[in-house]
Amino acid sequence: MEYTQLGRTGLKVSRLVLGTMNFGPHTTEADSHAIMDAALDAGINYFDTANTYGGDPRGRTEEIIGNWFAKGGDRRDKVVLATKVYGSMDPSREDWPNHTKLSALNIRRSVDASLQRLQTDHLDIYQFHHIDRATPVEEIWQAVDTLVQQGKILYAGSSNFPGWKIAQTNERARQKGSYGLVSEQCLYNLFERRAEMEIIPAAIEYGLGVIPWSPLHGGLLGGMIRKEAEGGRRAGGLTADRLAAPGAREQIQAYEDLLAKQGxxxxxxxxxxxxxxxxxxxxxxxxxxxxxxxxxxxxVELELDAELLASLDGIFPGPGATPEAFAW
Structure with a gap:
């Protein structure tokens, strides 16, 4: 496994991040524990989750991870643990005014609940799952700084933030003397490259590590057409909609044909x-x-040569950074 610094921090993390969204809804607790053991054995030390993961009930994924930590063997000490806050934990309380988003009250309530489910005394990275247009950034940093002082979190990160919000959030942190965001999780893959316009340039400028989610775009980049032809599971839901978009099937077919020629x-x-x-x-x-x-x-061990990278850009051309993406 290869390791790198997380953004501008001194924290070293694996170049693959173990996502846990399937733990609970689609993967049993026993199988989830086996996957985490295998990931740790392979050198993956960066585990990502969210307080709302788990299906019904929400929070079940954090509980599964907490039970794995409780097995001992220095599991918790070996893991860089990241979870998220924003959404409601209880569908029956979604209309309660202070049980969602990023108010200081909900952040405080949510971090304590996550720590209990995860059976740990601190979170390495606490991430905002979405922007909160109503809560002042200063309030968010006040809550974060308090949690850092209490030893409950080490770093703060973002997820699904636009470039301007990354800049605003870190400028306000700088004004307060806070450390600021250290990571951004965004939708980014060969098929969906719009993050290159604003999000990734902003993250680089402010020293955030970028953690792409949905790297296979819901399975679209995982050999979807070949699997369908071989009688495998057909694309459904959002993935089917993406594949049905004008030109999408032709792009994916060209992608699969290119890689098939090279094995x-x-x-x-x-x-x-x-x-x-x-x-x-x-x-x-x-x-x-x-x-x-x-x-x-x-x-992680696969090296892509310049010719192949150029061919991939030809099939899935990126928009480039702004303003060049849409202006001279």
């Missing part, structure tokens, strides 16, 4: 491509099975 696995190439991009710390991989984890691990 390369589409999913592994999609992950390896992300590791070549500026500002990227490592993509989130969310395996449902141990076999899926093994495939993701091979991507």
């Amino acid at each position: 390369l696995d589409p999913a592994e190439v999609a992950l390896a491509w992300l590791l070549t991009q500026p500002g990227i710390t490592g993509p989130i991989v969310g395996p449902r099975t141990a076999e899926q984890l093994e495939g993701a691990l091979r991507a």
Whole structure:
């Protein structure tokens, strides 16, 4: 496993991030524990979750991770643990005014609940799952600084923030003498490259590590067309909608044909491509099975030559950074 600094911090993290969204809804607790053991054995030390993960009930994923930590073996000490706050934990309370988003009250309430479910005394990275347009940034940093002073969190990160919000949030942190955001999780992959316009340049400018989520774009980049032709699971839901978009099937077919000629696995190439991009710390991989984890691990060792990278850009051209993306 390769390691890198998380943004401007001194924290070293693996170049693959273990995503845990499937733990609970799609993967049993026993299998989830086996996957985490395998990930740790392979050198993955960066585990990502969120307080709302788990299906019904929300929070179940954090509980599964907490039970894994409780097995001992220095599991917690070996892991860089990240979770998130924003959404409501109880559908029956979604209309309660102070049980969602990023008020100091909800941050305080949510971090304590996450710590209890995760069976740990601190979070390494506490991430805002979405921007909160109503809560002043100063209030958010007041809450974060208090949690840092209490030893409950070490760093703060963001998820799904636009570039301007990354800049605003870190400028306000600088004014307060706070450390600011250290990471941004965003939707970014070969097919969906709009993060290159504003989000990634802002993250690089402010020293945030970029953690792409959905690196296979819901399976679209994982050999979807070939699997369909072989009688495998057909694309459904949002993935089917993406594949039905004008020109999308032709792009994916060209992608699969290119890699088939070179004997390369589409999913592994999609992950390896992300590791070549500026500002990227490592993509989130969310395996449902141990076999899926093994495939993701091979991507770290896969080297893509300049010719292949150019061919991939030809199939999936990026927009480039703004203003050049839409102006001279």
